[in-house]
Amino acid sequence: MEPNTHKLIHSFGALADLGQEIADTGDFIEMVRTSLHLLLGTLGIRRGAILECPSHLEVTNCLAVWGLGEDYQPRFMVEGSDREALRNLTSGALTTDSRTEPPQAELASFLSRHGEELRRQQIELIVPVIVRGNVTGLVLLGGKASAEPFTPEDIEVISAMVRHIGVGIYTHRLLAEVKQRAEENERLYQDLRAIYRDTVRAFAAAIDVKDTYTQGHSERVGKYSEIIAREMGWGENEVEGIAIAGYLHDIGKLAVERKIINAPYKIDAKESSELNRHPGAGFDILSPIHHPYADIPLMAKYHHERLDGRGYPDGLTDTQIPMGAKIVSLADSFDAMTTDRPYKTRRSFDEVIHDLRRNTGKQFDVLVVAAFCRALLKELNGETKERRFLKMLGKNYLDAEKDAPLLRELLNELDPPTQAAAGGA
Ligand SMILES: [Fe+2]
Numbered sequence: 001m002e003p004n005t006h007k008l009i010h011s012f013g014a015l016a017d018l019g020q021e022i023a024d025t026g027d028f029i030e031m032v033r034t035s036l037h038l039l040l041g042t043l044g045i046r047r048g049a050i051l052e053c054p055s056h057l058e059v060t061n062c063l064a065v066w067g068l069g070e071d072y073q074p075r076f077m078v079e080g081s082d083r084e085a086l087r088n089l090t091s092g093a094l095t096t097d098s099r100t101e102p103p104q105a106e107l108a109s110f111l112s113r114h115g116e117e118l119r120r121q122q123i124e125l126i127v128p129v130i131v132r133g134n135v136t137g138l139v140l141l142g143g144k145a146s147a148e149p150f151t152p153e154d155i156e157v158i159s160a161m162v163r164h165i166g167v168g169i170y171t172h173r174l175l176a177e178v179k180q181r182a183e184e185n186e187r188l189y190q191d192l193r194a195i196y197r198d199t200v201r202a203f204a205a206a207i208d209v210k211d212t213y214t215q216g217h218s219e220r221v222g223k224y225s226e227i228i229a230r231e232m233g234w235g236e237n238e239v240e241g242i243a244i245a246g247y248l249h250d251i252g253k254l255a256v257e258r259k260i261i262n263a264p265y266k267i268d269a270k271e272s273s274e275l276n277r278h279p280g281a282g283f284d285i286l287s288p289i290h291h292p293y294a295d296i297p298l299m300a301k302y303h304h305e306r307l308d309g310r311g312y313p314d315g316l317t318d319t320q321i322p323m324g325a326k327i328v329s330l331a332d333s334f335d336a337m338t339t340d341r342p343y344k345t346r347r348s349f350d351e352v353i354h355d356l357r358r359n360t361g362k363q364f365d366v367l368v369v370a371a372f373c374r375a376l377l378k379e380l381n382g383e384t385k386e387r388r389f390l391k392m393l394g395k396n397y398l399d400a401e402k403d404a405p406l407l408r409e410l411l412n413e414l415d416p417p418t419q420a421a422a423g424g425a
Helices: 003-021 025-043 080-087 105-120 152-210 217-231 236-248 251-255 269-275 278-286 296-301 323-337 349-359 366-380 388-393 400-414
Strands: 048-052 061-066 123-131 134-142
Touching: 025 048, 025 061, 025 134, 025 152, 048 123, 048 152, 080 105, 080 123, 080 134, 105 123, 123 152, 134 152, 152 217, 152 236, 152 251, 217 236, 217 323, 217 366, 217 388, 236 296, 236 323, 251 278, 278 296, 296 323, 323 349, 323 366, 349 366, 349 400, 366 388, 366 400
Parallel strands: none
Antiparallel strands: 048 061, 048 134, 123 134
16 A cells, blocks of 8 residues: 555544544534545545445435535435445445446346436445444445546555544444433433422422411522522532422421411420421431432431530431531521511511520531521622522511621621531532
8 A cells, every 4th residue: 555545544544533523513524525535535536425324224315425516415225135235345345337347246236226327427436334344324436537447456545444434424423322312311300300399399388388387488498508508618419409408308297287387376395296206207208209419308307406416306416417407407497587486476687696696506507607697698798699588588677787797796706617618518
């Protein structure tokens, strides 16, 4: 083989590699066209075409043409027996000129079907594109400009180039298929997530319907939890997860008698212990479900635990309580303090700050309280576009001028250890 042919074959190799990165159809067609030009140029051939015919296509699909007229789109039927014969061509190419060489008997049918058209287009050589032992396309070539016949060396060079072209096309198609499947999977996954989220919200609504005095409580706890986790630097997926945990934290109340939940008075010890079953019941309800987020059942189970070990159901202490449960716990308490209950009206913001000051380190985690204060302060200072607190608390509850200094003061006192420690679930 001549040295310049080596060089050209090398450049075809590069084109085949390029095929691996080309996902865009326009770039792909351009690559095939360039390959055809190179092939024709190498041997001084006037015209040609590259056709695709993977086994699922009965009729060829034209990818590139040159010198055959702009609008000419060769379409050939390639039957199973044709594929078999093309795969086993000993010369590597099929010549269409029956005067110089009798057509291979197995391809006589193919040539009798398309011979006339091939002659009309002055196609002299058909080279099958074979990838992994299968015919995946055809390269049609006209005669040389020099009018010399193709030599066995020419056929060898052409076959090598066609192999590279074949690999390029095959790789592109494979990647496109993989990409399409990945997109389908992504769509299915997003659909499933949407169904999951809708189901969760339906459950949250069911919980709140049962608890007539705390309408929207679950939804608000979900939103407060989300705000705190995001402020703590959690990733988007974990933030979504904690919102779900917030929506579902009281799902165990579905297993508690309605009259206890809705008692219009402060419940007695017996009723209280019945009500306190709800975190454990929630865990039992949520555990068998496969959640797309981590630790949802545990966050529900431990949302009434306290750092000092005086919480329930297990009396865990500080480091034993998952950070997610600590966040839901604060979100839950904040909403309880800032909404009217049957036996008490909501507290003023001063009183809430007072409660947070007194209970941080005993009931609430300092990092969680600090993140909550920072997020609220940002909204009061107008640093965030959304007015999420305002929407949940109503417009007459907060007073930026009076409340921002309270939050700053509390934040200074808390002086949370390191913000870096706040990240992650
Ligand atoms: Fe609860």
